[in-house]
Amino acid sequence: MGGNGKRKHYNKSRSKRPRQLGAKKYDENGQLIDDRNTEAGAKLGYKDIVRENKNFEEFYKAQHICPDEEFNDMIKALQLDLPASFRITGFRSHAKSLLNVIKGEYFKEFTDFQAKGGKVVVPTCLEWYPDQLAYQLNVTRKDIRREEIYFKLHNFLVAETESGNTTRQETVSMIPPLVLDVKPHHKVLDMCAAPGSKTGQLIEALHQDESTLPTGLLVANDADNARCYMLTHQAKRLQSPAFLITNHDASIMPNIYVPDPDSAEQGKNKVMKFDRILCDVPCTGDGTMRKNPDIWTKWNPSNGANLHGIQFRILKRGIELLEVGGRIVYSTCSLNPTEDEAVIARMLKETAGTMELVHIADSLPGLKHAQGLSNWVLADKKGTLFKSWEEVPEDCQNLVRPYMFPPPPGQETDNLHLDRCIRILPHQQNTGGFFVALLEKKALCPWEKQPKKDRANGKEKSATPDANGEASATDDTNGTNKEGEDKTEEPPKKKPKNVSGFRGFREDPYIYLKSDDPIGPELTNYYGLKLPVELFLSRCKDESKKNNLYFTTKAVKDIVENNTEKVKVINTGVKAWTKCENKGSECGYRIAQEGVLMMLNHITERKLYPTKQDMEIMLLNSDFESPPEIASMSAELRKQMENMNTGSVALIYCDKDKFGSELKVEIVGWKGNKSVRAYVPKNERVHYLRLIGGDVTKFEKNKFEEKKMREDAAGSEQLQEEDNAGAEQKDDKVEESNGGDDDAKKDTQQVDNN
Template sequence: MGKKSRYQKKKFEKRKGPKKSTGEYGDIVQKNEKFEHYYKTQGILAEDEFDKFVDSLKVVLPTSFRITGSRSHAEELRDLMIKEYFPSMEDFEVDGEKVEVPKPLPWYPDQLAWVSTISRHALRKSAELAKFHRFLVAETEVGNISRQEVVSMIPVELLDVKPNHSVLDMCAAPGSKTAQILEAVHADESEAIPDGLVIANDADQARSYMLVKQAKRLQSPCLMVTNHDAQQFPAIYFTPKDLPEAKTLRFDRVLADVPCSGDGTFRKNKNIWKTWTVGNGNALHRVQLPILLRGCALVKVGGRIVYSTCSFNPMENEAVVAAAISQCGGAFRLVDVSKELPGLIRRPGMTSWKVQHKDGTFYESYENIPEASRHQMVQTLFPPANAAEMNLERCVRVYPHDQNTGGFFVAVLEKVAPYGALDKLEGKGAPISEAEAAATNDATTVADVKDNSIARKRVSEGDSEREAKRIHFEENESKEDGHSKATSSDEAVEPQKKKAAWKGSESPFVFLNRDDPELLAIREYYGLSDKFPKDNFVVRSENDSWKTVYFVSTAVRNIVTAGNSYRLNIVNSGIVTFTRNSAHDGGAGSPFRLSNDGLSTIAPFVSDKCVIQASLADIKVLLPMSYPKFTKFSDEMREIFEKLRKWLQAARF
């Protein structure tokens, strides 16, 4: 969900004193008069329900989780959970505490998201509940279940991702939404390697590595993790920039889940009761707007961008959306999603609001602010003159007391006309906003941002060139449909590795030539189908003796081999498919083992001669021990093993 900015984190760390014996939150009074006064004045809710809203913020948030993976497998796990664990929870009490059976989210598809109000006390006291808890922990560790807050699931569902979509998650860490996006890209189980692409970006390098760990459970060749300030995400060109109609990296879907003040997270972060100030939202507006505008420039015409925060503040929500619509000159419209996610209780977006100065004064327009105080405010905080025409009520507000959730804001925007430098570059005649024209590296900015002390700046062109050096594959590199190609299927190529397609602070990306002898041996040994992409195997070393072979989708490969891919700070991409067997003596068999990480991707393309169909009884023999004796298996399995032994003796690779 919306993240706390690095600026806000530092302020909090400076203020926070040592933990007391009562616990981290034991000394916190759950009341903030400035918070209540501010939102009462804004009129975010009717007066007769405001107290109920505030009281809900003081109650601990329930546990929620999604069942992940392929749809068929997820449904099997869901049915197993209901059948094996829920019956024992019916009419169940622990020390007088009534235990409620977990319930599915009424608006999440196919009952694959659940909420549990079971307390930690009940888990510790009951063996039956502890058994259910162990099930959740075990399935989470292997990636079949993902802990995720309920409201955090909404943006991706409204993003409406399809398997052929290219998607940018601009502020992705810690990665729960990225995982949700990847699941949507892999929703078609008949396609082992979908055409879609997911770029998960985060401004914080350490958090970017958290993304890698989170996404590793899903093992998708369609994922790339990058490290950029979202408002500075670089433009990547598939063809030279000066061509009449250049081809650039554009996205069907963009998620801008931006850093925010986080006052929608009171229920899991009680520190906000003592740290909340109106200044947080006013300041973060200046960071959030450039991020949204950059996403607007990167999305395709006809594409969808979802903007979200875990804040109630209109400065961070409707004000940002309204300013973006205004600056984009009619290129975007708010989508009416009132019919989507039936069962979700949501409130309409605000169409008017006031701006509070740090001295406590509320202003309804920028012109009403005294001249001496204007330098502390920006005009985009206020509703624009044409706010009534923007359909701001189509924004989605989620309040905790409606469905026992956290607080959240979501706006779904559709690009209905060209906007920005990239559209103009591709020959669409799009106007360029003043903010874009002022940006030297194609990143959309706001004039006021340069004066904002919390706006992080980076000259990304210079940084990227220092951190990453682009080396073209070869002088006569072929181009097809505007995408760089290492080889052509109709050409004979010298059996040697290419130079690195990308070099940076991370290991380089070196794509293997389809006629590389070791790669040919791998393909022959495993009987890989001709339908399996031949040019997407990559190693992360320029040395001749590489140990691990990775695989990336064609969409990822096109980005890595793009002419200016050096601008990307790539943290990770690709899944391990083969690893070198150091014990191989050069005789029968292949010196490369098939990796578990890449098994689900490559298995549909492996020859039947390398696939053994085992009975359940034989699988039970395999699971408890590393090297079971042949005599433990069925007659059918022993016969298969004998044929395999003879085949390996005869094979020479």
């Protein structure tokens, strides 16, 4: 859904393959030939992207981002397709079991095939990623889809990614959340969060202690309304109640207000400051050329200068929202120092010692990287290089600004410690290019300390938007600090196009249940719910219709209820309960599978503990009309259900997996009068069957075998047709031969008669 609230209609014709191209073509190795490299494709104007750009090479050679003898290796690496990489979701209790499945089944198949002389690439563990939960496969995604040896791994990754147990993510993209070192008590902000792979890592870090709910939270923001819904889809898989998605321009992110526990005045709020902030800003993305080769043709040296301003403003706003003692990561997938070190150097100078770069290389053991640059050059669109502001011609001075150049050599430059930034270059470990810097806030920044009068009349004038989002002269009085008066005012905003001040689709309200809501006793008595009912919300304008109830932590609730008109919340809460009318249950709500991992720790009733055989029977049965009979279950499970009435149940399987690790599988089910079923989507059924060591052949399809069967069938039909044609020709010859004999007999008879 776009920012104007109108639906975009998808043009189906775009997905159709042009008839002129004919059938797909494969080379002698069975590799699909790119249409741009075929004769038919050439006639249609399909041309392969030329992965060369003279300006690009000259610009980066002048930057000395790597030793001269390695430069050609870096360019060659950028010209190759990006290898595939993935990670296992870290906060799940069965992450270790899933890792055992991957190693013991999929990777083992590769090593066995390799031992027999087969040609296959075995995934390598990323040693700098914690607990061996991330891997890189040094073949491209295209190769994985095209080669039969990888088909099982491909099917596995697709299914597990859909259910949220693995994430296919570029290797270098995993780094920024790791260096933030998020703990469960931290208040975390992801300023430019979509599409959400890094956001997922932050959620995992918040939930690293599964025995308790985090006291911290994560606010994931993105300026693009449509991408926020993509982010929602990614986050829902992780089932976190300590998470919310907002839709704002990160450079003018509004203050978020929460109750002030230290104030004697009831109902007084304060500006919430964050302990950790991820600032992965929009960039030119030339570090992603391996997966986005069209950048080769579009790249020019001035692109970085065009984005420097917005990158700096986003970082500055992030620092304003950061708690003293907190840390913020600034990262880009660009190699251009104008977007990287130039932004950091400019910020360090403006903050005048209140921000400091932190060493991060030691926190990533085994990661090959280069240090941040202390000297760089700029260029115009044509590729003309400038070493200083004095060299910039007047017609380029609107684009290239003085603050983009490196500080002059000396004590000032040394104090910036730009070498503490890290650059990941493509040739170092076969990845994309990336830049990461970690900054710590030592004290309030100079403009945060300024008295209100100075700010209103001078250097850093700003205004706080009113309830409608329009700039006003009001100023909050919260967030003071002993080291100076911290006003944390918001940058001025443009006048909104609508009354609410929000762009895009207007979300349904978030309505939390009251403490005296009758749903509370109903859930408590039936499920033994231990959570306060006030932590559950509904999303319907009609408060009488509570079809779904969502669970959030108290910290998230405080934000939602105190920022209704200031913050546009796109999504929050994990689905906990779903209404189930006329099902014969004493309770009108059943447990939702979408939130089972978070809810089962907070209920004491309606829990069943099936055997492995019971779980396998229920997971393999997907016939809604004919669920498994209770009589087919083990005696142990039947005994547990003897005195249990009809309704929703939690099915919990605890055992050791076939590799000896502790395993706990939790799913939702329904106990009827004579049957019991699992309420689990198909892709999750496959996941749970894998964990318990069940049979998953019913769900796996080998497209290569299917293709071979089709070809064999087609060959058999063709052979049969040829046999039939041969038989028909033989019959014709026999008939001709028989016809000749008859004619001869007639001629003989005629002679005799004569």
